[in-house]
Amino acid sequence: MTMPAAAQLKNASLLRSQAHLDGQWCDALSGATFPVMNPADAGTLATVPDMGPDDARLAVSAAHRAFPEWSRQTAGDRASTLRKWNDLILENRQDLARLMTLEQGKPLKESLGEVDYGASFVAWFAEEARRAYGDVIPAHASDKRILALRQPVGVCVAITPWNFPIAMITRKVAPALAAGCTVVVKPAAETPLCALALAWLASEAGLPPGVFNVVTTDDASAVGEALLADIRVRKISFTGSTPVGKILMRQAADTVKRVSLELGGNAPFIVFDDADVEAAADGALASKYRNAGQTCVCANRIYVQDGIYDAFLAAYDKRVAGLKVGSGLDDGVDIGPIINEKGVGKIERLLDDAVRTGARITRGGTRVSDDGTWFEPTIIQDVEDRMTISEEEIFGPVSAIYRFSDEEEAIRRANDTPFGLAAYFYSKDNARIWRVSEALEYGMVGVNTGLVSTAVAPFGGVKESGIGREGSRYGMDEYLEIKYVCVGGLSD
Ligand code: SIN
DSSP states (O other), X not given: OOOOGGGGOSSGGGOOOSEEETTXXXXXXXXXXXXXXXXXXXXXXXXXXXXXXXXXXXXXXXXXXXHHHHHHSOHHHHHXXXXXXXXXXXXXXXXXXXXXXXXXXXXXXXXXXXXXXXXXXXXXXXXXXXXXXXXXXXXXXXXOEEEEEEEEOXXXXXXXXXXXXXXXXXXXXXXXXXXXXXXXXXXXXXXXHHXXXXXXXXXXXXXXXXXXXXXXXXXXXXXXHHHHHXXXXXXXXXXXXXXXXXXXXXXXHTTTOEEXXXXXXXXXXXXXXXXXXXXXXXXXXHHHHGGGGOSTTSEEEEEEEGGGHHHHHHHHHHHHHTOOBSOTTSTTOOBOOOSSXXXXXXXXXXXXXXXXXXXXXXEOOSBSOSSSSOBOOEEEESOOTTSHHHHSOOOSSEEEEEEEOSHHHHHHHHHOSSOOSEEEEEOOOHHHHHHHHHHSOSSEEEESOSOOOOTTSOBOOSGGGEESOBSTGGGGGGGEXXXXXXXXXXXX
């Protein structure tokens, strides 16, 4: 039996069971609600409004009304509100982390890490707000002056996933607010509580009504369609699957909205013969088993060169065997539950197909019990490139291992996918490090590291993994338009 979420928090105000529109906490116009479940025991943590298209349009109206005043604030004033928001997130980090583990399932130590990671985007963009410089361009005529101003794009919509319920919101909302935009967030139905807690802290930090609205819904497609059809929305930023990203991109075309898409990946993790075996095993473990394998940048295909194969597998298997599975709130747990039954079903389908077509499970391979959605940390060897497990994101604690013979083969096979989000490789050869980094067709490359995510670096993909970059100084560009001003008649 799940204890109500409010009873598990020191600051019970963080648990909101209403949506946040125009600075008000409100129910759906229809009065409908949906339950938020704890994936560790399938208990209900809270219920939240199940909003529809009309509620979504009200949120856009609020953001549209708030835009002129917010965008006119000085960058310094916006930065100071963002800094207060960052401070409040960090003051409440224990409660936010607990709330995240309750609704998402990840181990508490990872939730704490995500709260810090999420806050770091707010701190970073509070600083970047002051640096949204334009340009004065040498003019083509002596009686003219040419300026390039950078102005906020307007009302933005952020559609965010369940796997990082705080960081994926702050990574979009913080640069939008810093640039002077106003925002409507539609969080995943699995994890609305973290989004609402963030909205509460933002209003405590002094964010004016209408600047940051949260629409909760269990009907993502109806609400998404209404938001995308609204001419007042000038930008959509989405993190989620490639098929949904394609639908949103088509819908955005009708009103020519700007789009940022952070979509699916199929990350290769290459271990060359000259790698440090122990470091490579540590890196693969960190990349693969973060959030029980439920990230877009998790190692999806682990390619190991012939000469190091046995040594790497021995080191890696030892580490995977040591992973503790359990409730994210229990001490020492490394792997929490999979988000839902559908997620487990997908893992089982991919493994069944791989085994049927010749692969071998050498560790784990099944659910922990019939009760719940825990899945054993798994290793599957002799995987081939044309198996379904090689073409889809596994999104679970399963290491698919491939063999290769030389560098050219590794690069060719790593690039042989429509996706291009993150790639990783381990090597001690300097020339190879540059050669392979440049040859991999990915938006992000980790060299001798399995973790690349940080607020200071540009996160994003190429090919069908997305458009645009989040975090870093480039992250602000997504929320700013360039306006060219030509001042003429300056001759005397
Ligand atoms: C994601 O899985 O979408 C994001 C992961 C990250 O920011 O590291």
